[in-house]
Amino acid sequence: MEASLDVREVSKAYGDFLAVDGLSLAVQPGTIFGLLGPNGSGKTTTIRMIMDIIAPDSGEVRFKGRPRTSADLANIGYLPEERGLYSKMTVLDQLLFLAELHGLSRAAAKPLAVQWLERVELAEWGDKKVEELSKGMQQKIQLIGTVLHDPDLVILDEPFSGLDPINQALFKDMLADYKAEGKTILFSTHIMEQAEKLCDHICLISRGKVVLKGPLTDIKRDFGGNTYRLEASGDGSRLTDIDGIESVNTYDSHYRLLLNAEASASQVLAAIVQQMDVHGFHSEEPELEEIFIKAVRDAS
Secondary structure, three states: OOOOEEEEEEEEEEOOEEEEEEEEEEEOOOOEEEEEOOOOOOHHHHHHHHOOOOOOOEEEEEEOOEEOOHHHHHOEEEEOOOOOOOOOOEHHHHHHHHHHHOOOOHHHHHHHHHHHHHHOOOHHHOOOEHHHOOHHHHHHHHHHHHHOOOOOEEEEEOOOOOOOHHHHHHHHHHHHHHHHOOOEEEEEEOOHHHHHHHOOEEEEEEOOEEEEEEEHHHHHHHHHOOEEEEEEEOOOOOHHHOOOEEEEEEOOOOEEEEEOOOOOHHHHHHHHHOOOEEEEEEEOOOOHHHHHHHHHHHHO
16 A cells, blocks of 8 residues: 655755754555654654655655655645634634635535534634634634645644643544544654554654654554563662663552663562562553653664
């Protein structure tokens, strides 16, 4: 099956600063793909090259097995990191304007816009000016404008930034529904928790380079052997001093330990017993944030 989006060895430099360094990724149809990394890692630059906003210094962007065309770009829903709506427009007029930019007539777009407003519980705000909406409401409007023309591929740059938990949940539901319709979604984020709940595939980048990519389930399986759940009482402040323990996350009732690849779990447990009263110790699926921290450290 041809990838919906195929980025091949793209690089981009600004003077002496190499923002993206030979990055490759392939996004399969009907999947949610997470482009992950800390702020400044090259995510937005990569997306801008995909959208032909800036040109790569080298490499190629392909859609559905062929070089990217203007028609491909017209069939993408793109939500940039820098949000922007016309504050004096009414909500409905704003959505119709965005639809017209993507080739829909106002007559065709209006019932779709009304349906979307009802879906996100903003039906009564259609005649209000954009400036009257809260930031969260405005982000809902921008997401509607991104998908109103029913694109095959949706690209979202940091879509969860600034959203409260309720609106984050709404965005996730909308993206899951869109995927269920067979659409393809690529989104960037530095919030690992959101990616973990949504993504089929991920690409972790740091300093413009890919440090880890593949199906999320495979990545978790490969890293799973080094993550352990520790249930213990006593002073856990010195756990990171134990040889073999790379990182510790502390929760209300337990600790999550990420061990070095060479560490012996039995030796680590023996050392923990010297410090704490252990009630349970077993292998556990790692969290994506733990995987990311380790991958970035190993790549440094």
